[in-house]
Amino acid sequence: MAQEQQILARITKMVDDERKLRDALASGDMDGTTEHQRLGALERELDQCWDLLRQRRAKAEYGENPDEARVRPSSQVEGYQS
Template identity: 40%
Template structure:
């Protein structure tokens, strides 16, 4: 997946996150909306991680295509 494709996925997820947050803020969110918001946030973390991996591979002189989308458990367990 090229950087542009990763950016496109991130942009779509951010747009969905904002829409769901607006529903939550207005009090119109359903339980399904809240569940989806959590899923979207995990997916965002995974794709941001992929983008960071690709940049690190490139900076190290390696092929960014060697980066891979890590599972949610791995990404969510990172210490900030």
């Protein structure tokens, strides 16, 4: 359960960072190209964290070891539908 809390804490921090980046971009405080790249990287990492959390919960629900869940490549998790 501690691992799940760490993942949730990481997700919360990334969502806060994403919000700050979007606000800075919208207000014109930051260079658009650079910030779009930073936002893209953050969104991909966030997708991976959500995927890892879902994997862990599914494994626990079906009696498997949640610690066997692994981070999947962003190219794989980006195509998933919520």
